[in-house]
Amino acid sequence: MNGELQAIWVYLAASPLLTLTLTLVAYQAGIWLYNKSGNNPLVNPVLIAVLAIVALLTLTATDYRTYFDGAQFIHFLLGPATVALAIPLYRQIQKVRESWLAIAVTVIFGSLTAAVTSVGIAWLLGASRLTLLSIAPKSVTTPVAMGIAEQLGGLPTLTAVVVILTGITGAMTASGLLQLVRIRDPRASGLAIGIAAHGIGTARAFQISEVAGAFSGLAMGLNALATAILLPVLFQLLD
Amino acid sequence: MLGFFIVLLTCQLAGEVLVIATGLPLPGPVVGMAVLFAGLLLRGGIPKGLDQMADALLSHLSLLFVPAGVGVILHAQLIGAELLPIAGSVIISTMLTIVITAWTMQLLGRRGADQ
Numbered sequence: 001m002n003g004e005l006q007a008i009w010v011y012l013a014a015s016p017l018l019t020l021t022l023t024l025v026a027y028q029a030g031i032w033l034y035n036k037s038g039n040n041p042l043v044n045p046v047l048i049a050v051l052a053i054v055a056l057l058t059l060t061a062t063d064y065r066t067y068f069d070g071a072q073f074i075h076f077l078l079g080p081a082t083v084a085l086a087i088p089l090y091r092q093i094q095k096v097r098e099s100w101l102a103i104a105v106t107v108i109f110g111s112l113t114a115a116v117t118s119v120g121i122a123w124l125l126g127a128s129r130l131t132l133l134s135i136a137p138k139s140v141t142t143p144v145a146m147g148i149a150e151q152l153g154g155l156p157t158l159t160a161v162v163v164i165l166t167g168i169t170g171a172m173t174a175s176g177l178l179q180l181v182r183i184r185d186p187r188a189s190g191l192a193i194g195i196a197a198h199g200i201g202t203a204r205a206f207q208i209s210e211v212a213g214a215f216s217g218l219a220m221g222l223n224a225l226a227t228a229i230l231l232p233v234l235f236q237l238l239d
Numbered sequence: 240m241l242g243f244f245i246v247l248l249t250c251q252l253a254g255e256v257l258v259i260a261t262g263l264p265l266p267g268p269v270v271g272m273a274v275l276f277a278g279l280l281l282r283g284g285i286p287k288g289l290d291q292m293a294d295a296l297l298s299h300l301s302l303l304f305v306p307a308g309v310g311v312i313l314h315a316q317l318i319g320a321e322l323l324p325i326a327g328s329v330i331i332s333t334m335l336t337i338v339i340t341a342w343t344m345q346l347l348g349r350r351g352a353d354q
């Protein structure tokens with residue numbers, strides 16, 4: 001009996017089906033808890049799913065590569081989903097046309113704010129140089145952030161992790177913060193969330209409103225462009 | 240449905256090719272978003288099925304970040320060694336950026352605001 005169970009485990013552990021299903025179940029559990037909490041943004045489904053999966057992988061001594069063999073099918077959909085952000089954006093085209101200059105200035109200023117505050121605070125708290133360079137592009141969507149970190153001489157894989165943690169932090173805190181400082185313009189909420197917390201923030205912004213989601217997706221794309229251009233220049237000036 | 244998924248993938252592919260050809264500092268899917276947006280502008284509207292396809296994908300957008308998030312496991316040690324500066328920077332800087340950026344847009348964008 002024990003040998004049979006062992007055989008089933010060995011078979012399942014090698015198949016991508018197991019970790020693919022695990023990812024969906026963990027996320028569904030996160031959604032369930034989020035709904036149970038009365039949709040409290042602090043009960044973040046991504047954070048819950050990640051913690052549950054990390055705990056399970058650690059307990060079963062499964063490495064990330066094996067996990068990703070199954071999870072890559074979900075990861076792959078990030079590409080087409082990013083492309084699909086053009087559609088809510090198109091629905092808001094009138095609002096974008098009306099305020100394109102304000103959007104452009106906000107994105108440039110926001111991009112610089114994100115970079116200066118992340119490096120400044122990490123430096124004050126005693127971060128090593130490698131960490132400073134890796135953390136600088138933390139508000140930018142993962143592939144661009146990793147590219148920028150590499151160019152600066154940071155550690156791209158550390159950047160990837162910090163970017164995800166930034167997105168989760170933004171998703172958890174944004175609506176409370178925006179209420180606290182009395183932001184009522186959904187365009188401003190969307191831009192702020194997209195610039196500070198990229199795609200994970202954008203997912204959250206769509207829960208706030210369609211306008212906030214569309215502006216968040218736009219801000220994510222523009223912020224990636226602005227930061228990729230500005231950050232290397234900024235570091236050259238500082239060095 | 241399949242046709243519209245092909246539209247999304249084709250735009251992404253076009254985005255990837257454009258990035259390689261021009262050296263733009265952007266990921267392929269973000270340029271793909273711009274390609275699709277340009278296409279919608281030219282067409283002057285969103286095909287009905289594409290609308291539904293996008294809503295289906297975007298309603299579970301945060302699920303798609305879970306596999307990358309689990310990558311935290313790869314750097315647990317490095318993060319543990321500099322927990323205070325990393326956590327402090329991520330939390331404080333993200334919150335500051337949200338507040339400062341939202342203020343900026345609310346101030347600059349007053350004219351077009353519908354409240």
